[in-house]
Amino acid sequence: MFFSMLSEAWHAMSANRLRTFLTMLGMVIGVGAVVLMMAIGEGAQQSIKRSIDSMGSNLFVILSGSSSSSGSRSASGSSSTLNMNDATAIGDLEDINAFAPISVGNAQIIYAGNNSNSAIVGTTPSYFSIRRWDVESGELFSDSDIRSANRVALVGKTVVENLFGDEIDPIGKTIRIKKSPFLVVGVLEGKGQSFDGRDQDDTVIVPITTAQRKLFGNQIPGSVRMIMAQAKSEKYMGVAEEAINDLVRQRHNIRENAESDFSIRNLTAMAKTASETAKTMSMLLGAIASISLLVGGIGIMNIMLVSVTERTREIGIRMAIGAREKDILLQFLLEACVISIVGCVIGVGLGLGGAMLVKKMIGAEILISMQSIVLAFSVAASVGVFFGYYPASKAAKLHPIEALRYQ
Amino acid sequence: MAKHVIEIAGLYKDYDTPAGVFPVLKDVNLTIDDGEYVAIMGPSGSGKSTFMNILGCLDRPTKGEYMLDGHSVKSLSSNELAKLRNKTIGFVFQGFNLLARSTLVENVSLPLVYAEDQKELRTKIAKNILERMGLGNYFDSKPNQISGGQQQRVAIARALVNQPRIILADEPTGNLDSKTSDEIMKIFDELNQIGNTIIIVTHENDIADHAGRQVRFLDGKIVEDRHNKKQKEKA
Numbered sequence: 337m338f339f340s341m342l343s344e345a346w347h348a349m350s351a352n353r354l355r356t357f358l359t360m361l362g363m364v365i366g367v368g369a370v371v372l373m374m375a376i377g378e379g380a381q382q383s384i385k386r387s388i389d390s391m392g393s394n395l396f397v398i399l400s401g402s403s404s405s406s407g408s409r410s411a412s413g414s415s416s417t418l419n420m421n422d423a424t425a426i427g428d429l430e431d432i433n434a435f436a437p438i439s440v441g442n443a444q445i446i447y448a449g450n451n452s453n454s455a456i457v458g459t460t461p462s463y464f465s466i467r468r469w470d471v472e473s474g475e476l477f478s479d480s481d482i483r484s485a486n487r488v489a490l491v492g493k494t495v496v497e498n499l500f501g502d503e504i505d506p507i508g509k510t511i512r513i514k515k516s517p518f519l520v521v522g523v524l525e526g527k528g529q530s531f532d533g534r535d536q537d538d539t540v541i542v543p544i545t546t547a548q549r550k551l552f553g554n555q556i557p558g559s560v561r562m563i564m565a566q567a568k569s570e571k572y573m574g575v576a577e578e579a580i581n582d583l584v585r586q587r588h589n590i591r592e593n594a595e596s597d598f599s600i601r602n603l604t605a606m607a608k609t610a611s612e613t614a615k616t617m618s619m620l621l622g623a624i625a626s627i628s629l630l631v632g633g634i635g636i637m638n639i640m641l642v643s644v645t646e647r648t649r650e651i652g653i654r655m656a657i658g659a660r661e662k663d664i665l666l667q668f669l670l671e672a673c674v675i676s677i678v679g680c681v682i683g684v685g686l687g688l689g690g691a692m693l694v695k696k697m698i699g700a701e702i703l704i705s706m707q708s709i710v711l712a713f714s715v716a717a718s719v720g721v722f723f724g725y726y727p728a729s730k731a732a733k734l735h736p737i738e739a740l741r742y743q
Numbered sequence: 744m745a746k747h748v749i750e751i752a753g754l755y756k757d758y759d760t761p762a763g764v765f766p767v768l769k770d771v772n773l774t775i776d777d778g779e780y781v782a783i784m785g786p787s788g789s790g791k792s793t794f795m796n797i798l799g800c801l802d803r804p805t806k807g808e809y810m811l812d813g814h815s816v817k818s819l820s821s822n823e824l825a826k827l828r829n830k831t832i833g834f835v836f837q838g839f840n841l842l843a844r845s846t847l848v849e850n851v852s853l854p855l856v857y858a859e860d861q862k863e864l865r866t867k868i869a870k871n872i873l874e875r876m877g878l879g880n881y882f883d884s885k886p887n888q889i890s891g892g893q894q895q896r897v898a899i900a901r902a903l904v905n906q907p908r909i910i911l912a913d914e915p916t917g918n919l920d921s922k923t924s925d926e927i928m929k930i931f932d933e934l935n936q937i938g939n940t941i942i943i944v945t946h947e948n949d950i951a952d953h954a955g956r957q958v959r960f961l962d963g964k965i966v967e968d969r970h971n972k973k974q975k976e977k978a
Binding site: 339340347348351649650652653654655656657658659660661662663736737740 | 801802834836840853857
């Protein structure tokens with residue numbers, strides 16, 4: 337019964353191919369748009385999530401500077417108001433799990449005939465645990481490297497690519513940073529982009545003492561640009577931020593009401609904001625795409641109404657030879673559903689194709705989830721039922737005699 | 744054979760028009776036995792078509808009793824009426840009323856679809872009946888590819904496919920020339936001979952003369968109900 341009705345629906349649809357195609361096109365475009373937009377939106381969310389994961393969790397960055405000595409304000413981190421002792425003191429706070437003092441700068445790095453201009457990070461071994469960053473080959477430097485300010489370096493993947501290419505194993509080689517020779521002891525695993533778009537793999541990490549004395553030598557001894565601190569858990573973030581603020585102000589003898597000579601950034605909160613933004617964006621895209629799905633549904637309803645009117649006589653004949661209201665209802669409902677589901681299948685295909693194209697053309701991250709396809713499918717089926725129901729029930733409620741007499 | 748297939752008593756049908764209630768049938772009483780061959784006659788507007796629609800369960804009477812095959816039709820739901828139209832009554836229309844897009848086999852097997860028979864069985868029965876109607880070579884033709892007489896034979900095949908108790912024909916020869924009309928009437932004659940109850944609505948005396956009983960409507964009432972002595976001799 338069901339299959340003969342399905343074949344009837346197919347008959348009716350193929351009787352007016354162009355019209356069926358155009359009606360279907362509304363669904364195709366709607367579903368295609370939903371799938372494509374969700375793929376783009378979820379891709380963006382995914383890439384932000386990955387950047388956040390790569391950053392480490394529950395992090396504060398305490399930046400030196402942002403102070404003004406003679407009225408003109410300089411950029412955060414530009415002056416060196418923080419030092420190693422501040423870092424140790426922060427590390428001793430109750431809510432702080434781990435800390436790492438950091439000196440950063442950019443420098444020319446040379447190996448053989450190749451060179452690269454990369455970020456130089458001077459820090460301590462705890463930096464790697466805070467950021468959940470490990471070596472891919474070789475090994476991390478140790479506390480004894482810090483104490484004796486050894487010229488050892490860990491290189492990121494991008495640096496390896498630029499300096500060594502694919503052929504040479506960088507471990508054990510000597511690179512020159514600002515003309516000083518450094519021994520490469522390890523290659524860091526890939527981190528990808530940070531959520532603000534920097535390439536985190538274009539980095540060389542050296543012991544902080546080495547960086548202070550041999551690379552950024554013009555600074556006050558013992559000073560650091562920033563201190564990274566990790567709170568024990570997310571719920572202590574607020575308390576910890578306050579504690580750090582009080583501690584450093586006290587250490588720097590800053591009077592009440594006076595401006596701090598440092599700033600604290602809650603990286604986790606910033607990342608969360610970025611993630612929320614991406615989510616909102618993704619929902620917005622989906623919502624706009626859904627509107628086209630709605631328009632497609634209205635198109636189906638419109639054509640089904642025309643179809644019911646055109647086939648009034650046919651409905652009358654069917655009723656005269658024994659079709660129940662239910663049969664007529666099912667027949668037209670099935671037709672609407674077949675149109676919307678076939679349109680949906682094509683639309684999913686088109687959406688996936690479009691997503692691949694977007695990935696290829698502009699390199700945007702794309703995430704095709706089964707969830708979005710299932711969602712598009714179920715929405716399309718319910719659009720078919722919802723917008724097909726009214727015309728179908730209109731057909732089923734026709735009076736047999738009036739339907740038979742209809743010219 | 745004396746069993747009553749149709750018993751109608753005190754039947755009224757009114758139509759609500761913008762100008763007021765318009766009575767079409769007024770106190771109609773009629774009994775038809777199993778195996779009878781009845782012609783319902785009358786000028787247009789006499790109510791014979793409305794009567795036919797009520798007989799065929801396409802419409803409900805305003806008042807009165809209609810017993811079909813011993814069961815009262817009055818209290819039946821629309822689904823039950825549909826089942827009667829499907830199983831108990833076979834319709835033949837003036838304008839054939841075939842589905843233009845479907846093949847002859849599909850047209851003939853359509854009542855079986857609604858009777859929820861299996862596809863193989865449906866096709867077998869439909870082909871069988873089409874062959875009996877002399878249309879064995881046209882199984883997969885569309886209605887517009889065959890003549891009017893052939894189309895009416897397809898319609899008769901469709902009416903017979905569920906082996907109904909009654910065949911209702913509404914001006915079955917109205918769209919056909921006299922030669923083809925004779926052929927179609929011959930089929931009805933044969934069907935009646937093998938025991939089918941046939942009711943034909945017509946305004947042509949020639950056609951009505953095939954029937955053994957003639958019922959004449961005028962102004963919504965039966966004015967004549969007589970045995971037809973002139974019933975044509977069937978071959």
